[in-house]
Amino acid sequence: MTRVRKGGVAVMAAALVAVSACGGGDDDGGGGSGGDEVRLWLSGTDTPQELRDYLVETFEEETGATLVIEEQDWNGLVPRLQTALASEDQTPDLVEIGNTQSPTFTYAGAFADISDLYEEIGGEKLLPGFVEAGTVDDTVYAVPYYSGARAVFYRKDFFAAANVQVPTTLDEFAAAAVALQAANPAGKPNFSGFWFPGQDWYNGIAWIFSAGGDLAVQEGDQWVGALSSPESQAGLAQVQQLFSSATAAPRDADSEEPWIPFNNGESAMFSAPTWARWSIDLPECNKGVDPEDESAEAEALLAEQQACNEEKTGVFPLPGNQPGEAAAVFAGGSNIAIPAKSGNQELARDLMRIIFSAEYQTMLAENGLIPGNQDYAGALGDDVYAQAALAAGVDAKLTPAAEKWADVEGARILEDFFQEIASGTDPAEAAAEADQLISDTLN
Amino acid sequence: MTAPRSPVPTAPVAPVAAPPVPVPRVPAVAPPEAPASRRKPLRSRLGPYLLLVPALVPIVVGLGYPLVRQFVISFQEFGLAQQFGRPAEWVGLQNYVELLGDSYVWGVIARSIAFCLVNAALTMVVGVALAVLMTKVGRAARITLQVGMLLAWGTPVLATMTVWQWLFDSQYGVVNWLLAEPLGMESMRYHSWLIEPLSFYGVATVIVVWMSVPFVVFTVYAGLLQVPEECMEAAQLDGANAWQRLWNLAIPMVKPVLFVVALLQIIWDLRVFTQIYVLQRAGAPTRETHLLGTYIYSLAKEFSMAGAMATIMLVITLGLTTFYIRRMLRQEEV
Numbered sequence: 001m002t003r004v005r006k007g008g009v010a011v012m013a014a015a016l017v018a019v020s021a022c023g024g025g026d027d028d029g030g031g032g033s034g035g036d037e038v039r040l041w042l043s044g045t046d047t048p049q050e051l052r053d054y055l056v057e058t059f060e061e062e063t064g065a066t067l068v069i070e071e072q073d074w075n076g077l078v079p080r081l082q083t084a085l086a087s088e089d090q091t092p093d094l095v096e097i098g099n100t101q102s103p104t105f106t107y108a109g110a111f112a113d114i115s116d117l118y119e120e121i122g123g124e125k126l127l128p129g130f131v132e133a134g135t136v137d138d139t140v141y142a143v144p145y146y147s148g149a150r151a152v153f154y155r156k157d158f159f160a161a162a163n164v165q166v167p168t169t170l171d172e173f174a175a176a177a178v179a180l181q182a183a184n185p186a187g188k189p190n191f192s193g194f195w196f197p198g199q200d201w202y203n204g205i206a207w208i209f210s211a212g213g214d215l216a217v218q219e220g221d222q223w224v225g226a227l228s229s230p231e232s233q234a235g236l237a238q239v240q241q242l243f244s245s246a247t248a249a250p251r252d253a254d255s256e257e258p259w260i261p262f263n264n265g266e267s268a269m270f271s272a273p274t275w276a277r278w279s280i281d282l283p284e285c286n287k288g289v290d291p292e293d294e295s296a297e298a299e300a301l302l303a304e305q306q307a308c309n310e311e312k313t314g315v316f317p318l319p320g321n322q323p324g325e326a327a328a329v330f331a332g333g334s335n336i337a338i339p340a341k342s343g344n345q346e347l348a349r350d351l352m353r354i355i356f357s358a359e360y361q362t363m364l365a366e367n368g369l370i371p372g373n374q375d376y377a378g379a380l381g382d383d384v385y386a387q388a389a390l391a392a393g394v395d396a397k398l399t400p401a402a403e404k405w406a407d408v409e410g411a412r413i414l415e416d417f418f419q420e421i422a423s424g425t426d427p428a429e430a431a432a433e434a435d436q437l438i439s440d441t442l443n
Numbered sequence: 444m445t446a447p448r449s450p451v452p453t454a455p456v457a458p459v460a461a462p463p464v465p466v467p468r469v470p471a472v473a474p475p476e477a478p479a480s481r482r483k484p485l486r487s488r489l490g491p492y493l494l495l496v497p498a499l500v501p502i503v504v505g506l507g508y509p510l511v512r513q514f515v516i517s518f519q520e521f522g523l524a525q526q527f528g529r530p531a532e533w534v535g536l537q538n539y540v541e542l543l544g545d546s547y548v549w550g551v552i553a554r555s556i557a558f559c560l561v562n563a564a565l566t567m568v569v570g571v572a573l574a575v576l577m578t579k580v581g582r583a584a585r586i587t588l589q590v591g592m593l594l595a596w597g598t599p600v601l602a603t604m605t606v607w608q609w610l611f612d613s614q615y616g617v618v619n620w621l622l623a624e625p626l627g628m629e630s631m632r633y634h635s636w637l638i639e640p641l642s643f644y645g646v647a648t649v650i651v652v653w654m655s656v657p658f659v660v661f662t663v664y665a666g667l668l669q670v671p672e673e674c675m676e677a678a679q680l681d682g683a684n685a686w687q688r689l690w691n692l693a694i695p696m697v698k699p700v701l702f703v704v705a706l707l708q709i710i711w712d713l714r715v716f717t718q719i720y721v722l723q724r725a726g727a728p729t730r731e732t733h734l735l736g737t738y739i740y741s742l743a744k745e746f747s748m749a750g751a752m753a754t755i756m757l758v759i760t761l762g763l764t765t766f767y768i769r770r771m772l773r774q775e776e777v
Contacts, residue, residue: 108523190633411729412723
């Protein structure tokens, strides 16, 4: 009996091992070999559906291979890229990455060298700050995909009710925001003249940049935090004033979706990339169209709704220190690169060429995104939004192109810092602490 | 009450040794065994261990490999560049020295231990109380409690975190509205629960205790069901009131269960991550609210530092739980 039992166990063990081996085999066969499929990772919803369809169709026409576009969330993008880009099975063939995270991955060697492609896709005409963020030792690894500067959206009726004009300087802007808050035209208890949440550093650094300060500067081969410099402190003093008397936004909120309180009538102004125009949805203009509805009437109603929204809201670039110039706002946007471990290098380069073709760059511009190749920025159009975007984009500044800048963002040092400012902490104290943290992280 | 037991219960010979009656059987039992073990020593001894192999292999691969790798990395300099192929250099104890020399790290460790102990204690108290309640109420109430607990426990953590975030949102949250409207505390209407570290930990404690209590309740309830009714009745006849019956009779009987559950709570609450991480993203000052789990995660690209910190956390966990494990083992022996 024991012999039969042991024999049975041996057979079972062998069967188990065989089954698990089969399972493993299937996994390897299905997934990562190159083949005809090219994967593009886009971050967030900034690239409209129309452009994605164009890419898929054109890529298939020109190369015969299929393009699969996978959308990644901005939240947690960096950890996902850390693991995916390092693995041959999981890596996409072309990846969109935030311009602030570009330097880190470029230095780490995550991307393939595309210096030879650089001239072909635009060379000098590509946005210089973005190219710098993707270059190490004169070798180009990542190139600009699109850029979007921030502009200020405002309610014309609130401005009229509070008797405020569109500001032409930064000081006038602060005065306008304070006046609007005091006037409270909407009669809401938590009304904000300017929507400025406590953790919103994307908007806050415009004041630092405009005063001539910076977040971090390179001294020799060390990076040093620059929030304590006199210029930065001057900007931060203005910021603190805005926090205390021009906004009722929560101190623990960040810059996500600032149009929601605007749509609720809880703020008179908010600052966001110019494509935020599509998110404005005032209740008095809303036609109640079902988002799933794709009929012609639905489209017509949506167009009407958008026109109504754009009539009631105006936009202007955040003004600079002198009338006629724009503030140096944060240059949002993305770079695009080919991961070094991708198995489809040639096909990925073809896709890159399609993205930098005149048609695609023009399409980007037509949808409110400043294209990587500045030549096509004219296609942004003539309307108020395009003008605001271009004016704001001229002087827009990037975060420092330090190798470890992505760590500063990952540790949320600037969110914490601005939250301190919003809570009334002395800017010099908070800046000294933040500078120390930034220096420790960057070096 | 402990019954004296022979301290060396081992091989088949022992039960034969204790009572005198079966002695004549010894010569009958022993010989067939002896020749068998002398003829095939290896096979009969290895058999049971071979059966353990299929279970051990996944454990070693799934748990052992990351542990060893983490340990090895903590002695190297391993960053993002090494992830993409550059070789890693050995730096010995430098990572540990850097971490343990930083007062901020000690702050994180102290906060984590405090948070863990407070949460584990609260969870145990509330859990045992609810378990006792469940033994006393009628069927309908008990089933309602059980279903409620199961839902709280079984819902995915991120889904519940989203709802808790909405509840405590400073602008549109239900808690603030409840405090302001029906209860009339106007100043709380836009109160931010997450911006002060202490208030942040308070909210986190509520959430973590809420999520951990069901496990304690179910386990302790099962243990309490094993308490014999006759003992309780006897105690009642002897004049013990309900509280004395519970504290002096029922609880000591379920002590092993309580120990195991408390041990698990301590381990889990020390390495709490999801709840803290989601709440931090919802608006808290990140640096001041880091606990061990989120701090290790924040060392994201410095894999070697993260590995060193994780090893330190492992040592702390072992330190906190050794006391419990030793007591548990002593309990079993006695």
